[in-house]
Amino acid sequence: MSTDLLVSVLKRAAQRGATAADGFLVEESHFSVSVRMREIENVNHSREQRLSLRVFVGRASASASTSDLSRDSLERVVDEATALAKITAEDPHAGLPDPSTVISQVPDLDLEDAGGDLTPEEKIEIARRAEAAALESDPRVTNSEGAEYSDRRARYAYATSHGFAHDYGTTGFSISVSPIASRNGEMQRDYWYSSARKRARLEDPEAVGRKAAARAVRRLGARKMKSVEVPVVFDPETAATLVRSIAGAASGPSLYRRASFLLDRLGTKIAAPTVTIVDDALIPSALGSRPFDGEGLATGRTVLVRDGVLESYLLDTYCARKLGMQSTHHAGRDGSGVSVTTTNTMLLPGKTTPEELIGSVKNGFYVTELIGFGVNGVTGDYSRGAVGQWIENGELAYPVEEVTVAGNLLEMLSAIDGVGNDLVLRDRTVAPTLRIGRMVVAGT
Amino acid sequence: MERVLGGNLIGKVDDADIYLEYRINEDLVLEEGAVKKASRHVSQGAGVRAQSGTRTGYAHTDEISLKNLEEAARQARAIADRSASSGNLALPGRGRPHDLYAMAEPPIAADLARKLDLLRRIDVETRAADPRIKQVIASISSEEVIMLIATASGWTVGDVRPLTRLNVTAIAEEGGKREIGSYGGGGRVTFDFFLEEGRWRRFATEAARQAALKLSAVDAPAGSMTVVFGPGWPGILLHEAIGHGLEGDFNRKGTSAFAGRMGQKVASELVTVVDDGTIANRRGSLNVDDEGTPTGRTVLIENGILTGYMQDRLNARLMGMKPTGNGRRESYAYAPMPRMTNTFMLAGQDDPAEILKSVKHGLYAVTFGGGQVDITNGKFVFSASEAYLVEDGRITAPVKGATLIGNGPEALTRVSRVGSDLKLDEGVGTCGKDGQSVPVGVGLPTIRIDGITVGGTAV
Numbered sequence: 065m066s067t068d069l070l071v072s073v074l075k076r077a078a079q080r081g082a083t084a085a086d087g088f089l090v091e092e093s094h095f096s097v098s099v100r101m102r103e104i105e106n107v108n109h110s111r112e113q114r115l116s117l118r119v120f121v122g123r124a125s126a127s128a129s130t131s132d133l134s135r136d137s138l139e140r141v142v143d144e145a146t147a148l149a150k151i152t153a154e155d156p157h158a159g160l161p162d163p164s165t166v167i168s169q170v171p172d173l174d175l176e177d178a179g180g181d182l183t184p185e186e187k188i189e190i191a192r193r194a195e196a197a198a199l200e201s202d203p204r205v206t207n208s209e210g211a212e213y214s215d216r217r218a219r220y221a222y223a224t225s226h227g228f229a230h231d232y233g234t235t236g237f238s239i240s241v242s243p244i245a246s247r248n249g250e251m252q253r254d255y256w257y258s259s260a261r262k263r264a265r266l267e268d269p270e271a272v273g274r275k276a277a278a279r280a281v282r283r284l285g286a287r288k289m290k291s292v293e294v295p296v297v298f299d300p301e302t303a304a305t306l307v308r309s310i311a312g313a314a315s316g317p318s319l320y321r322r323a324s325f326l327l328d329r330l331g332t333k334i335a336a337p338t339v340t341i342v343d344d345a346l347i348p349s350a351l352g353s354r355p356f357d358g359e360g361l362a363t364g365r366t367v368l369v370r371d372g373v374l375e376s377y378l379l380d381t382y383c384a385r386k387l388g389m390q391s392t393h394h395a396g397r398d399g400s401g402v403s404v405t406t407t408n409t410m411l412l413p414g415k416t417t418p419e420e421l422i423g424s425v426k427n428g429f430y431v432t433e434l435i436g437f438g439v440n441g442v443t444g445d446y447s448r449g450a451v452g453q454w455i456e457n458g459e460l461a462y463p464v465e466e467v468t469v470a471g472n473l474l475e476m477l478s479a480i481d482g483v484g485n486d487l488v489l490r491d492r493t494v495a496p497t498l499r500i501g502r503m504v505v506a507g508t
Numbered sequence: 509m510e511r512v513l514g515g516n517l518i519g520k521v522d523d524a525d526i527y528l529e530y531r532i533n534e535d536l537v538l539e540e541g542a543v544k545k546a547s548r549h550v551s552q553g554a555g556v557r558a559q560s561g562t563r564t565g566y567a568h569t570d571e572i573s574l575k576n577l578e579e580a581a582r583q584a585r586a587i588a589d590r591s592a593s594s595g596n597l598a599l600p601g602r603g604r605p606h607d608l609y610a611m612a613e614p615p616i617a618a619d620l621a622r623k624l625d626l627l628r629r630i631d632v633e634t635r636a637a638d639p640r641i642k643q644v645i646a647s648i649s650s651e652e653v654i655m656l657i658a659t660a661s662g663w664t665v666g667d668v669r670p671l672t673r674l675n676v677t678a679i680a681e682e683g684g685k686r687e688i689g690s691y692g693g694g695g696r697v698t699f700d701f702f703l704e705e706g707r708w709r710r711f712a713t714e715a716a717r718q719a720a721l722k723l724s725a726v727d728a729p730a731g732s733m734t735v736v737f738g739p740g741w742p743g744i745l746l747h748e749a750i751g752h753g754l755e756g757d758f759n760r761k762g763t764s765a766f767a768g769r770m771g772q773k774v775a776s777e778l779v780t781v782v783d784d785g786t787i788a789n790r791r792g793s794l795n796v797d798d799e800g801t802p803t804g805r806t807v808l809i810e811n812g813i814l815t816g817y818m819q820d821r822l823n824a825r826l827m828g829m830k831p832t833g834n835g836r837r838e839s840y841a842y843a844p845m846p847r848m849t850n851t852f853m854l855a856g857q858d859d860p861a862e863i864l865k866s867v868k869h870g871l872y873a874v875t876f877g878g879g880q881v882d883i884t885n886g887k888f889v890f891s892a893s894e895a896y897l898v899e900d901g902r903i904t905a906p907v908k909g910a911t912l913i914g915n916g917p918e919a920l921t922r923v924s925r926v927g928s929d930l931k932l933d934e935g936v937g938t939c940g941k942d943g944q945s946v947p948v949g950v951g952l953p954t955i956r957i958d959g960i961t962v963g964g965t966a967v
Contacts, residue, residue, distance in 0.1 A: 100562075100761070109567040109583045110841060112553075127547040131570040137550065144548050151620055153542035184586070209763055209884075244763055244884055253763065253884035286885070291731040291967050321539065322643050323679055323688060401547055436889035437878035438911035438963070442679065442688040447728070447911040447963040449880070449889035466887050468911050468963025470730065506730035506913075506963040 066091060067231055070223035073117060073138055078225060080146040082119040084160050085225045088358065088397040089115045092218035097184065099191040100210035102199070107184065117141055118402060121149040125158045127401050157385035163226040166360035170230050173355050174348045176217075177235040177262045187213045190239060190269050197273030198243040204284060205277045209242035209253060215263070222397070228360045236351070237263045241276040247284045254279035254433075259491065261349045279432070283451065286465035289507035295428035296469055296503040297421055297455065300486060302431045303495035307341060307411050309439050309446075309473055311493065314368055314376075315394070315404040316383025318441055325444035325474060326374060334374045335477035338414055341369040343378065343394070345407035352408035352492035358397035363407060366392050372478075380404050411495035414483030418497040421482045423458035429505050430455050431469060444473035450505075467507040476500050512556065512577045521585065523559040523821060524660035525799065528572065529653060529840040532616055537647045538627040553840040556580040559822055566843040603802040605665055605795040608788045609696035615650040615672035618699035623648050626674075626702060630712045634678050637716035640723065643679035646712075648672065650699075657800040665800045671695070671791065671947060673936060674702050676711045680719035687725075689718030690893075693934030695791045711934075718875065718894055721906050728895070728910035728964025734867050735912065736898065736956050738874035739860070739931035743852050743950030746781055747939065748879040748888040749916040750774070754808050754816070755834070755846040755941075756823030758883050765886030765917050769814050775920035777812040778856055785833055785849030791935040792850035792949035796833070799844050803833035808851075809920070820846045838944040848939060852951030856926025860954035863925045865901035871962055872896045872903055873912070886916035892962075911963040919960060927954030 070087040077085040091113045098106045115138065116129035126148030128141045182190075195211035214237070221231035238259035245252050256276035258267035298306065310326075318324040326334065345363030347353050357363055359381055367375050379387065380395035380402060396405025422430055431452040438447040447470040453460040471479075482499030512526055530552045537545040553570035554577055567580035627646050634644045649672065656666040675692035691714035693707065702708045737745060750766070758764035766774065775781075785794050785803030794803045799821050806816045819827070820835030823846055836847035864872060872895060879890030891911045896903045932951035939948040 103561075104563050106564045106566065106843065107583075107586075108843070109580070111569050111571075112841065113570060114551075116549075125544070127545075128549065129547075130550040132550060132552050133571075141548075141550065148546040148548060148620075151624065152546045153544050155542070155544040158544070207762055209761070251763070251765065251884045253882065283885075288961075293967055321645060321679065322681070322686060327686070435880045435882065435887070436891060436911050436913075437880070438889070438891040438909065440688070440909055442686050443908075445908050447891070447909065447965075449887065449911055449913045449963070451882075451887075465885065466913055466915060466961065468730075468889070468913050468961065470728075470910065470963050470965045472965075504730050504965045504967055506961055506967075508732045508961065 066219060066221040067223050067229040069133070070221055071229055073115065073142060074223060074225045076139065076142045077117065077119050077146060080142055081121060082146050082149065083122055084120040085118060086160060087115060087117045087223050089221040090218060092216060094214065094216045095187065096212055096214035097188050097191050098210045098212040099188065099195050101208055102192065102196065104188055105210055116397065116401065117145050119145045119149050120159055121146065123154040123156055123158050124149050124152045126152055157382055160224055160226060161359050161361055161381045161391065166228045167356050167362040170232060170355045171346065173346060173353045175232065175234040175261050175353060179263060194239050194241045194269035194273040197270035198241050198277040201274045201277040202245065202281050204245045204247055204281050205243045206246045207244040209244065211241040211273065214238050222358065222360055224360060230356065232355050235261055237266050239266055239269055239272050241273045243277045243280050245280040245284055250284060252280050252283035252286070254283060259351060261351060283463045286463040288466045289454065289464055289505060291506045293502055293504050295425045296500045297425060297428065297430045298498045299430065299432050300495055300497055302434050303411065303498040304491065304493050305434055307409055307495050308493050310341065311378060311406050311409055313441050314378050316377060316379040316387065317404060319377060320383055320386040323442045325442060329374050330377065332374060333372050334474060335369055335372040336480040337372040338483045339369055339372050339477060339480055340412045341409065342367050342412065343406050343409045347408050350408045350489055352406065354407060357393045358395035358402055361391060361393040361395065363393050378404050378406060406493065408489065409493040410487060410489065413485045413487035413496040415485055416482055418484045418486050421484055421497050421499045422455055422460065424482065424499065425455040426457055428455045429464065430460060446471050446473050446476065467505050469503050469505055471503045476503065512581045521558045521560045522825065525557050526577065526658050527555045527798065527840055528656045529553060531651065531653045531839065534616055534650045535647060536623055536627060537645065538631055539645045541631050543624050543627055551839065554580065555840040555843065556584045557843055558584040562826060564822065564843055568841050605667065605802050606786055608786065608793050608795055609670055611670060611698050613698055614652055614670035615699045616652040616670065623699065626708060630676055630708055633709055633712040634676060634716045637713045638680065638720040640680040640682045640720050641678050641716050642681045645677040647675050655798065659800060663800055665796050667795045669696065672697060672699065674708065674711060676715040678715040678719040680723055682723050685723055687719050687722035689715045689722065691715040691718065692936050695789050695935040696793060697789050725906045725908045727966040728907040729871065729962055729966050730964045732959050732961050734870035734956065734958050735960050735962065736864055736867055736870065736872045736954065737952060738872065739927065739929045739952055739954050741933040741950065742873060742876055743933060743952035744876050744879050744890050745952065746853055747848060747851050747948070747950050748881045748890050749914060749919050750781065750808065751848045751851045752881050752883055753886060753916050754818060756817045756819040756827060757846050759817050760823050760827050764883050766814065772814055773812050774814045774917050775809050775812040776923040778926045779809055779812050779920050779923050780807065780854040781809040781851065782807050782854065783818055783848055783851045787850055790850050790932065790949045791937065791947045794849065797835045798837045799835035801831045801833045801835060803849060806832045818846045818848060820844050836946050838946055842944050845942065847941065847946055848948050850932065850949035850951065852930065852932060853953060853955070855928050855930035855953045858925045858927050860927040860929045863927055863954050863956050864898065864903065866925065866956065867898045867901060870898045872898050881916065887913065888916055889913045907964065912960055913963060914960045919957065922958045923955055924958050925956035929953050
């Protein structure tokens with residue numbers, strides 16, 4: 065049992081002088097296969113494990129991790145973490161959560177596929193079908209970066225020196241296709257994917273391939289635009305990246321470091337009244353669900369933004385203590401340390417169809433892909449490369465590339481004047497189509 | 509090694525190798541005036557690869573045992589067995605590994621007390637640099653990777669790779685406004701590198717200066733304009749605009765905007781760009797790449813003409829070219845692919861001050877954040893974090909961060925001036941491709957590009 069190993073590591077930490085400790089163990093196996101131009105390209109198998117340990121010596125702490133679970137290595141990890149904790153500074157906010165607050169019953173969120181494994185040939189066939197559908201759906205699809213099928217099975221165990229010891233398992237499956245369309249020397253690549261905790265919930269490989277091909281083909285003939293200020297409609301994929309930026313600015317470490325544009329804004333209006341964002345860890349079989357957080361605290365549903373008002377931050381125990389608040393049970397463990405992470409984050413849908421949102425724009429930009437890192441989390445200043453379709457008189461008129469969209473996230477959120485009804489929980493962070501009243505599109 | 513490779517792989521595939529790795533990472537973070545976060549991570553594992561034609565089978569395990577390696581080799585070969593071998597066998601590895609970063613005391617082994625002391629001094633220095641600095645986060649990351657690779661052709665080589673980085677982030681506040689500044693550096697150097705030539709002090713004051721400066725930044729312009737790039741880290745322009753597009757894999761598959769353009773003019777004749785993994789102590793340098801090939805110096809563009817691709821063994825074999833020592837991987841958990849090392853433009857003739865003076869209306873960009881490129885259509889972006897308006901040859905107001913966007917095969921044709929002041933970056937770059945991160949370097953002299961789109965908000 066994986067928790068037994070953790071408990072023995074925590075015991076040794078106590079013997080070495082740790083006053084408290086917690087440990088996290090991930091064991092996972094992974095298989096992926098990619099097919100390119102109908103030929104197998106890569107087949108990858110892996111088995112990985114990582115034990116991470118956080119120790120407290122009084123109010124000082126340190127962490128260590130190892131992928132080598134041999135007895136010698138584990139002893140060394142404990143000794144190094146305890147030695148490091150003895151040289152770091154005391155921090156009055158450091159420590160495990162109050163033992164009375166950790167969960168006693170682990171809810172079953174149905175995160176594991178009960179079905180048997182497919183053979184490598186069957187997995188190759190799934191990738192092959194997805195790519196073939198893309199290649200066959202349009203004569204302009206002439207090349208491909210390939211299609212991939214992957215699956216993953218993982219077990220997560222968490223234990224503390226206070227006696228908490230629980231574990232849970234997950235599975236994950238995904239299909240992705242990246243076709244290239246070309247015409248008159250121009251080449252355009254796009255991408256589509258499906259991922260799920262249960263294999264049966266994956267979208268049909270042919271459907272994924274056809275959607276990817278359609279996305280690539282619609283980019284052919286892309287033009288640059290003159291710089292202009294217009295309404296901008298974000299498709300669900302790009303709208304989700306806005307939600308990610310908000311979640312990042314609402315997370316504890318950026319707040320106590322005063323490095324967030326959401327600092328001191330709790331309880332105030334940060335977005336249009338049609339905007340509600342929730343983080344829900346308990347949706348059965350969802351990609352971001354988890355039965356307890358990285359500190360053993362019960363997970364649940366947190367409303368980040370309700371009707372445009374910032375209602376909650378995302379905190380773990382340490383950040384909460386620093387800010388004089390309560391943990392929102394968003395501690396994440398990535399195998400090397402503790403951080404704040406979201407679960408299933410959703411901007412809730414409105415009543416308008418995406419067609420109506422696009423139809424409401426006389427002259428504007430429909431964004432389907434964003435590139436680059438131009439988001440300043442401290443000020444909210446926003447400037448990213450964008451690809452999409454120009455909207456003329458409510459219709460998608462022609463593809464556009466080599467432009468940027470820019471503004472400030474707080475102003476953009478307040479300027480949301482349309483929320484689509486097309487929310488699909490197909491990833492960890494999702495949003496429906498969003499319309500923003502005005503943004504600067506920079507081009508020639 | 510022989511047992512795993514020999515019995516299982518030889519004779520049935522075009523190429524095969526085993527990669528063994530042991531890695532230690534140490535991270536020390538100071539915030540709010542004290543080092544409260546310290547961590548140490550150990551990873552070890554092995555990856556076994558078999559290749560046949562365009563197919564690659566890869567298996568990795570973090571338990572290095574003969575049994576696991578043989579199982580990994582069996583899995584890797586299963587894929588190769590399904591196809592006919594191309595009959596075009598990989599050449600045996602050749603050439604002597606370099607010796608670019610031998611040192612008495614690697615940074616991972618330097619005394620912890622000295623590291624903690626330096627972090628505390630940086631905190632004081634950064635705060636003292638400007639009264640508006642309210643938060644300082646400083647970190648020292650140190651790493652040591654020990655790798656060993658054995659290929660089916662009988663080539664076995666190892667490398668011990670030290671790496672360290674010091675980073676300073678400052679947050680300035682004034683009248684309810686907040687801004688962030690960041691600076692740092694490092695390389696395959698000892699801890700003392702930070703103490704030499706006043707480096708740590710420079711990193712601290714630079715982070716503070718940038719944060720404070722941005723408090724008074726005006727909206728960045730929107731639209732196409734003349735941009736002068738400062739020397740050093742702005743070389744990320746090359747990494748995004750042409751570097752990725754010249755990696756062998758994308759060109760073999762014909763998915764790069766540069767595919768089939770070898771020998772053609774892709775830049776102004778002032779432009780010569782090289783990728784050089786052999787510069788002593790640089791962050792992007794390697795004695796041998798992660799396939800055991802000694803690194804080299806590849807001229808990518810010479811006087812504007814496309815002259816070279818960066819290759820790993822697989823793509824070199826399939827394209828009938830030579831491996832260039834650019835086969836890299838993040839760790840044993842990944843198969844290698846063609847990646848950059850240190851990518852930079854050679855110095856030109858122009859006086860940097862004269863280049864600025866030549867601009868009537870434009871932007872002077874000196875510090876950048878990250879960038880990204882769409883290999884297939886060639887569009888690239890990178891974000892200016894410190895930039896100024898230029899009016900009649902003079903630097904005027906600092907502008908807010910803005911993304912610059914351009915087209916790789918076209919952008920460098922508009923380079924009209926190249927300065928004499930080539931500088932390599934301070935040693936902070938990390939490049940991501942297909943989910944794998946590797947340390948890289950970039951470099952640039954001051955250059956002028958006549959027309960690139962600046963993604964600000966001031967129309």
